[in-house]
Amino acid sequence: MFRDEETSRLTGYHAAYDEAGLRAWYSSRGAQDDRLDLAIVERATGQVVGEAVLNEWDPGNESCSFRICSVPGAPGRGLGTEATRLIVGYGFETLGLHRISLEVYAFNPRARRVYEKAGFVPEGVLRGALLWEGEQVDAVVMSILAPEWSRHRGRPEPEL
Numbered sequence: 001m002f003r004d005e006e007t008s009r010l011t012g013y014h015a016a017y018d019e020a021g022l023r024a025w026y027s028s029r030g031a032q033d034d035r036l037d038l039a040i041v042e043r044a045t046g047q048v049v050g051e052a053v054l055n056e057w058d059p060g061n062e063s064c065s066f067r068i069c070s071v072p073g074a075p076g077r078g079l080g081t082e083a084t085r086l087i088v089g090y091g092f093e094t095l096g097l098h099r100i101s102l103e104v105y106a107f108n109p110r111a112r113r114v115y116e117k118a119g120f121v122p123e124g125v126l127r128g129a130l131l132w133e134g135e136q137v138d139a140v141v142m143s144i145l146a147p148e149w150s151r152h153r154g155r156p157e158p159e160l
């Protein structure tokens with residue numbers, strides 16, 4: 001995931017690949033009590049196919065940020081949508097959050113589609129928030145609130 005150029009672009013990940021640093025980071029995630037870093041595991045194969053994270057917890061405002069990333073090869077089979085619904089549902093129904101927000105770059109319509117399918121609503125644009133290979137890219141801020149989740153539980157669009 002961290003060695004894939006397209007994944008780095010889509011997530012705006014500028015840091016150089018550092019396997020030791022990444023191993024130290026992931027092996028310390030279970031000890032954090034102010035964020036939730038989960039692996040996405042495909043049931044059919046038992047393979048880890050990505051990660052889904054609630055971070056930037058703000059207890060005073062009952063809010064969190066959300067991020068998700070699939071390993072290369074995993075995208076496009078509905079796993080991202082399912083994982084998003086699962087962790088966002090956990091945030092509202094089990095953790096009692098009021099607001100979950102995220103940022104998605106303007107050049108990532110696939111991720112934006114997944115967030116919209118799960119009920120995230122665009123609320124503003126951070127203009128030129130990312131500089132990637134000489135291009136200034138906007139970031140769209142999206143959020144979902146607890147009352148919205150209660151209404152549709154991650155399915156705001158009518159099922160076909």
Ligand SMILES: CC(C)(COP(=O)(O)OP(=O)(O)OC[C@H]1O[C@@H](n2cnc3c(N)ncnc32)[C@H](O)[C@@H]1OP(=O)(O)O)[C@@H](O)C(=O)NCCC(=O)NCCS
Nearest residue numbers: 010068069070075076077078079080081104109110111113
């Ligand atoms: C974003 C990500 C988690 C989505 O997971 P996924 O498993 O690929 O998503 P799904 O298969 O559940 O759904 C993809 C949806 O996007 C749609 N889509 C795919 N390419 C698209 C495009 N170029 N424009 C618009 N929609 C697109 C698909 O048709 C599908 O929607 P549908 O079910 O209405 O047809 C995954 O692609 C990923 O990790 N990408 C690389 C890193 C990344 O972008 N992370 C997010 C940073 S904000």
